[in-house]
Amino acid sequence: MDVLVTGGTGFVGANLVRELLKDGAQVRVLVRPRSHRRALEGCDVEFVEGDLLDAASLKRAVAGVSVVYHVAADYRLWAPDPNALYRANVEGTRQVLAAAAEAGAARVVYTSTVGALGIPKDGRPGTETTPVTLADMVGPYKRSKFLAERVAEEWAGRGLPVVIVNPSAPVGAWDVKPTPTGQMIVDFLKGKMFASLDTGLNLVHVRDVARGHLLAAERGKVGEKYVLGNQNLSLMEIFLMLGRLTGLRAPRFRIPYPVAWLAAASMEGWARVAGGEPRVPLTAVRMAKKRMYFDPSKAVRELGLPQTPVEEALKEAVDWFVARGYATLPARRSVA
Numbered sequence: 001m002d003v004l005v006t007g008g009t010g011f012v013g014a015n016l017v018r019e020l021l022k023d024g025a026q027v028r029v030l031v032r033p034r035s036h037r038r039a040l041e042g043c044d045v046e047f048v049e050g051d052l053l054d055a056a057s058l059k060r061a062v063a064g065v066s067v068v069y070h071v072a073a074d075y076r077l078w079a080p081d082p083n084a085l086y087r088a089n090v091e092g093t094r095q096v097l098a099a100a101a102e103a104g105a106a107r108v109v110y111t112s113t114v115g116a117l118g119i120p121k122d123g124r125p126g127t128e129t130t131p132v133t134l135a136d137m138v139g140p141y142k143r144s145k146f147l148a149e150r151v152a153e154e155w156a157g158r159g160l161p162v163v164i165v166n167p168s169a170p171v172g173a174w175d176v177k178p179t180p181t182g183q184m185i186v187d188f189l190k191g192k193m194f195a196s197l198d199t200g201l202n203l204v205h206v207r208d209v210a211r212g213h214l215l216a217a218e219r220g221k222v223g224e225k226y227v228l229g230n231q232n233l234s235l236m237e238i239f240l241m242l243g244r245l246t247g248l249r250a251p252r253f254r255i256p257y258p259v260a261w262l263a264a265a266s267m268e269g270w271a272r273v274a275g276g277e278p279r280v281p282l283t284a285v286r287m288a289k290k291r292m293y294f295d296p297s298k299a300v301r302e303l304g305l306p307q308t309p310v311e312e313a314l315k316e317a318v319d320w321f322v323a324r325g326y327a328t329l330p331a332r333r334s335v336a
Contacts, residue, residue: 002020002025002026002027002065002066002067003020003025003026003027003028003065003066003067003068003069004028004029004030004048004061004062004065004067004068004069005017005020005027005028005029005030005069005071006029006030006052006061006068006069006070006071006072006096007030007070007071007072007073007111008027008029008030008031008039008040008045008071009029009031009035009036009037009038009039009040009176010039010071010072010073010075010177011039011170011174011175011176011177011178011179011182011206012071012111012167012170012206012209012210013029013039013069013071013072014039014040014043014174014176015170015172015173015174015206015207015209015210016069016071016209016210016213016214017029017040017043017045018043018174018210019207019210019211019213019214020214021043021044021045023214026046027043027045027046028045028046028047028048028061028065029045029046029047029048030048030049030050030052030057030058030061030072031047031048031049031050032049032050032051033049036176038176039174039176048060048061052072052088052091052092052093052095052096053087053088053091053092053095055095055098055099058095058096058099059099059102059103061099062099062100062102062103062105063103064103065103065105066105066106066107067105067106067107067108067109067217068096068100068105068107068108068109069108069109069111069213069217070093070096070097070100070108070109070110070111071111071213072088072092072096073088073089073092073111073145073148074088074089074141074144075141075179076141077139077141077180077281077283077284077287078277078278078281078283079140080272082140085140085141085144086140086143086144086147088144089141089144089145089147089148090144090147090148090151092148093110093148093151093152094151097110097151097152097155097160097162098155100160101155101158101159101160105160105161106161107161107163107217108155108160108161108162108163109162109163109164109165109213109216109217109220110148110149110152110162110163110164110165111165111167111213112145112148112149112152112164112165112166112225113142113145113166113167114126114166114167114168114202114227114229114292114294115137115141115142115145115287115292116132116137116142116145116146116148116149116166117130117132117166117225117227117294118130118131118132118136119132119290119291119292119293123291124293124295125202125232125293125294125295126227126293126294126295127227127294127295127298128166128224128225128226128227128298132146134146134147138283138286138287139283139286139287140283141283142287149164149225152164153223156222156223157223161222162222162223163216163217163220163221163222163223163224163226164223164224164225164226165209165212165213165216165220165225165226165228165299166225166226166227166228166294167204167209167212167228167229168201168202168203168204168227168228168229168230168292168294168296169181169201169202169203169204169292170203170204170205170206170209170313171185171203171204171205171206171310171313171314171316171317172205172206172207172313172316172317172320173206173316173317173319173320174206174320175206175317175320175321178321178326180284181201181203182317182321185242185314185317185318185321186321186326186327188239188242188246188248189246189248189318189321189322189326189327189328189329190327191248193239193250193251194251195251195252195253195254195255196235196236196239196251196253196254196255197235197254197255197285197288198234198235198254199234199235199288199289199290199291199292200232200233200234200235200237200291200292200293201232201233201235201238201291201292201293202229202230202231202232202233202292202293202294202296203229203230203231203233203238203310203313203314204228204229204230204231204296204310204313205230205306205308205310205312205313205316206313207306207308207313208228208230208305208306208307208308208313209228211305211306212226212228212299212303212305212306213228215299215303215304215305216299216303219302219303219304220302220303221302226298226299226302226303226305227294227295227296227298227299228296228299228305229294229295229296229299230296230307230308230310231310232291232293232294233310234291235288236250236251236254238314239251241310241311241314242314242318244311245311245314245315245318246318246329247329247330248329267279267280267281
């Protein structure tokens with residue numbers, strides 16, 4: 001067996017599996033017993049059932065593989081029990097890397113996030129070396145990923161050949177759940193995005209993120225971090241781009257931050273009383289106070305990270321969501 005992918009049923013993981021199969025690799029995927037596998041439909045892979053916190057299942061999963069891609073994470077901006085994110089993202093990473101070390105893996109690629117990186121106060125895009133502390137992290141997800149990145153660095157210092165990749169906001173096909181960015185696109189297609197916030201994201205084609213993982217395994221330096229991103233865009237610019245692709249109208253006004261904060265806090269309060277999840281988590285609004293702009297030039301220069309136009313990535317995402325029934329478009333506005 002060539003490689004193990006944790007989190008292969010997720011958005012980035014499923015696209016990574018497809019890129020590996022395209023290159024002729026034999027792929028093993030760690031899955032939880034009740035995990036849905038829709039994102040891997042049509043993929044010829046070996047499934048090993050287990051859990052990030054189950055050492056015995058991890059030992060079975062890593063046996064005989066040369067490269068481990070640890071993509072799995074609990075990616076929620078709101079959870080009734082925030083400790084669940086720390087268990088999965090921090091302790092789960094510790095367990096996976098320990099198993100990989102014991103099995104003698106030749107290379108490990110750990111999937112972090114740009115959310116664990118620093119953002120300069122002067123408005124410049126963040127890089128892999130922008131100063132940052134745990135106190136800068138907003139919400140349990142970012143804090144848990146920041147701490148998990150420290151675990152990966154610790155194992156690299158102990159001799160495990162770990163390379164860290166920090167994807168920005170990927171878009172494209174196979175966003176089954178979907179992710180918060182994918183849900184934003186679906187909501188736009190459904191006409192639910194009536195306003196925007198004064199914020200911004202770095203968008204990247206999910207296929208480029210997947211290919212960036214392979215390039216990190218091949219060319220990345222042990223212990224180093226690589227931003228897997230592409231274009232920095234304001235939220236309004238993203239909506240205008242989606243409008244050009246679909247013919248739908250982009251939001252025409254901007255919600256003041258305090259109003260968005262109060263609305264999200266109310267939604268979270270109601271979710272805790274009535275059950276379910278808030279439509280807009282307060283963490284998402286707090287994160288939006290800063291523009292999440294990043295510079296991927298290190299990954300482009302050292303890894304050869306592809307830079308597929310973001311508009312193409314958005315078009316593929318729209319096509320996929322429409323084809324799968326997440327949303328519909330009037331025939332005269334079809335982007336297919």
